[in-house]
Amino acid sequence: MRPLTYLVCLLSSLLLVACGGGGGSSASTTPTTPPVVAPSVQNSVSIVVDSGPNTSSGQSVGAVNSPYVSVTICQPGSSTQCQTIDHILVDTGSSGLRLISSVLSGTAALPALTDAGGNAIAECARFADGYSWGSIKQADLRVAGEVAKGISVQIIGDNAFPNVPSGCSGSLVAENTVAAFRANGVIGISSFAQDCGSACASQALEGWYYTCPGGTCAAAALGVAKQVGNPVAAFPQDNNGTAIQLPAIGSSGAAGVTGTLIFGIGTQANNALGSATIYTLNSSGNLSALYQGTVMQAFFDSGSNGLFFADSTIPNCSVSQGFYCPISTLSRSVVNTGINGRSSTVNFNVANADALFQSNPNNTAFNNLAGGPAFTSYFDWGLPFFFGRSVYTAIEGATAAGTVGPYVAY
Amino acid sequence: MRFPVSCLCAMLLAQSLPAFAALGGAPGAAQASNPQASSTQADSVRAKVAARVTNYNGYSVSETLEPSGTTVKEYVSADNIVFAVSWQGPSMPNLQQLLGSYSEQYVAAASVPHAGRRAVAIQSDQLVLRSGGHMRSFAGSAYVPALLPQGVTPDDIR
Numbered sequence: 001m002r003p004l005t006y007l008v009c010l011l012s013s014l015l016l017v018a019c020g021g022g023g024g025s026s027a028s029t030t031p032t033t034p035p036v037v038a039p040s041v042q043n044s045v046s047i048v049v050d051s052g053p054n055t056s057s058g059q060s061v062g063a064v065n066s067p068y069v070s071v072t073i074c075q076p077g078s079s080t081q082c083q084t085i086d087h088i089l090v091d092t093g094s095s096g097l098r099l100i101s102s103v104l105s106g107t108a109a110l111p112a113l114t115d116a117g118g119n120a121i122a123e124c125a126r127f128a129d130g131y132s133w134g135s136i137k138q139a140d141l142r143v144a145g146e147v148a149k150g151i152s153v154q155i156i157g158d159n160a161f162p163n164v165p166s167g168c169s170g171s172l173v174a175e176n177t178v179a180a181f182r183a184n185g186v187i188g189i190s191s192f193a194q195d196c197g198s199a200c201a202s203q204a205l206e207g208w209y210y211t212c213p214g215g216t217c218a219a220a221a222l223g224v225a226k227q228v229g230n231p232v233a234a235f236p237q238d239n240n241g242t243a244i245q246l247p248a249i250g251s252s253g254a255a256g257v258t259g260t261l262i263f264g265i266g267t268q269a270n271n272a273l274g275s276a277t278i279y280t281l282n283s284s285g286n287l288s289a290l291y292q293g294t295v296m297q298a299f300f301d302s303g304s305n306g307l308f309f310a311d312s313t314i315p316n317c318s319v320s321q322g323f324y325c326p327i328s329t330l331s332r333s334v335v336n337t338g339i340n341g342r343s344s345t346v347n348f349n350v351a352n353a354d355a356l357f358q359s360n361p362n363n364t365a366f367n368n369l370a371g372g373p374a375f376t377s378y379f380d381w382g383l384p385f386f387f388g389r390s391v392y393t394a395i396e397g398a399t400a401a402g403t404v405g406p407y408v409a410y
Numbered sequence: 411m412r413f414p415v416s417c418l419c420a421m422l423l424a425q426s427l428p429a430f431a432a433l434g435g436a437p438g439a440a441q442a443s444n445p446q447a448s449s450t451q452a453d454s455v456r457a458k459v460a461a462r463v464t465n466y467n468g469y470s471v472s473e474t475l476e477p478s479g480t481t482v483k484e485y486v487s488a489d490n491i492v493f494a495v496s497w498q499g500p501s502m503p504n505l506q507q508l509l510g511s512y513s514e515q516y517v518a519a520a521s522v523p524h525a526g527r528r529a530v531a532i533q534s535d536q537l538v539l540r541s542g543g544h545m546r547s548f549a550g551s552a553y554v555p556a557l558l559p560q561g562v563t564p565d566d567i568r
Contacts, residue, residue: 066527093528093544126502128542128550129520129530170504172513173520182527192546199500205478207501284500284547301544304528308542322531372531377498377568378542378549380529 040268042145043238045069047246049257049365049383053087055179056102063182064357064364065305065383067246069261071187072142073099075110076150082142083107087184090244090261092393093301094188095195096228097141097151098125100177101134101158103184110137112160113152113226119211121220122161123154123228124168125195126207131171132156132181133164136209141231143187146263148234152226156181165217167206186303187231189242189261191285191393191406194229201227233395238264240398241405243271244302246365248388251329251349253356253363257387265392265409266401273401276392276409279338285406289379290335296377298336300391300408304382307348307370314350316371323353323371334379338407348384432510433495434554437472437486466566468559469493476503480548485567487559494553494567500546509552512537516552538564 052063067090074082083105088097112120113136125132134156141148157176164174175181188195200208204219209227211220233239246259262271279287281299289298291309306323311332317325330350337343351368360366367387372380385391394405401409462473472484480499484492497503506513516539519532530550532539541550551567558564 095545125545127545128502128528128548131502166506167504170506171502172505172509172517188545190545195545197546199479203477205501206504207478285544286547297547299544299547301528303544306527306529308529310540316531316533322529372529372540372542376540380542380544382528 043263045144047259074140089183089186091303095230098154099185130173130175148231194227240400241265241394253366257365280340281406298379308380310376320353493557496551498549
């Protein structure tokens with residue numbers, strides 16, 4: 001590690017103290033010799049699985065199987081113009097930090113990201129169930145002891161660009177409020193370093209980045225360095241991936257479950273792979289899954305609140321739409337096989353979601369919640385998969401525990 | 411409730427939308443040859459190239475590669491009506507364009523407060539739709555049960 005980097009790290013940790021309200025530190029020690037190992041910083045933050053933030057009307061969003069952390073955002077380079085925001089969804093199914101504008105105070109007024117012509121840039125983030133529209137701003141992200149400096153962040157629903165282009169609104173369902181998003185924001189920590197990547201760097205693609213000179217938005221190309229990306233990749237250390245640890249829970253679920261989001265893989269004592277097996281992913285972030293005799297693509301998505309897969313033999317719920325409601329709990333299994341040929345069998349249960357919710361109204365975490373079909377060729381390992389496991393997500397191109405990402409390990 | 415889509419309605423729909431494929435309407439190839447329709451098409455639509463048309467018994471599948479890298483398929487009946495669409499690739503497609511007049515049903519179903527996240531499954535007499543995936547890898551399909559040609563099953567829609 002170069003001395004300069006060390007200085008930045010040291011400075012960052014000092015700033016963090018100031019940002020956290022500790023203030024007053026006048027430490028002026030300067031390292032006289034370059035360190036041989038990276039100074040360890042706190043690299044873990046608590047995850048809570050609860051009913052989610054309140055909406056502007058004071059009602060809980062009523063979330064289920066949603067893992068949240070708190071993050072602090074600051075004006076770039078500032079240690080005092082900061083705001084800590086709770087209930088940020090931990091999402092291994094997307095990349096980038098996105099915040100709902102209504103939860104932002106004026107404290108951390110963030111500068112806009114602009115193109116070479118000085119035009120502010122907006123983005124459409126599209127998910128399988130809707131879209132989020134808003135400005136791209138620049139900020140420093142602070143979480144645990146880690147700092148991602150000067151990253152692009154999407155501010156959802158800020159109305160800076162009231163005319164939503166058709167390439168975005170064509171996704172039909174707007175998710176621009178806390179109530180619709182069911183979180184105050186999302187920290188996307190998938191295996192991709194950027195949300196769009198090289199495709200958006202080389203051409204203007206509908207449904208991604210826009211500039212809106214004169215109030216009319218048109219798709220615009222944006223280099224990968226300026227794109228909204230996995231913030232972990234921007235940390236000076238512990239930047240090759242993440243681990244999510246959630247406790248095992250019973251078949252009737254649990255309330256207020258807490259776990260840990262750890263940054264880095266094999267970089268500190270608390271993020272060694274241990275007995276976990278590495279399953280490398282293809283260029284789409286997927287691996288192969290064999291379910292009931294059918295081979296499909298599978299992905300690991302902490303932002304999905306159930307296991308979503310097609311099984312026409314399991315009845316759909318009448319009340320809890322989108323979930324399965326078998327007459328009695330079913331036992332199922334899937335064989336996951338990585339691109340590296342490593343495979344394992346994962347057993348899981350499918351409970352009757354209507355009965356589960358009705359009998360356990362205060363519970364917000366369930367390991368047997370499934371639904372679908374998302375699409376007959378996809379198996380979505382949502383949050384139920386994460387309970388009772390350490391699930392590692394390595395970022396593309398980064399070496400983590402001796403293997404180059406993208407991969408998952410569990 | 412029945413949901414009839416007359417040929418007249420389908421033609422009007424095809425002319426009013428810049429879409430290359432609208433569920434219940436005429437397919438993109440037919441629309442592109444319609445001078446009225448093509449005069450209103452956006453440049454981004456013009457840039458799309460129908461990569462391949464495959465004929466099956468009683469219907470055909472037109473496969474289009476969007477600039478984003480997402481593949482969109484439109485399933486066209488012998489009477490030239492799109493009875494199903496599907497997509498797979500790094501970007502979600504423009505559902506407004508793909509679903510056409512069925513968009514409202516999708517919005518109504520997807521906007522209902524629901525516990526499930528990241529997957530949309532609609533199963534009604536008028537529309538069957540599935541959408542899922544993650545950023546950089548999405549897939550889904552939609553079809554109108556009443557428009558399925560005889561002998562075509564949902565399993566044929568991939």
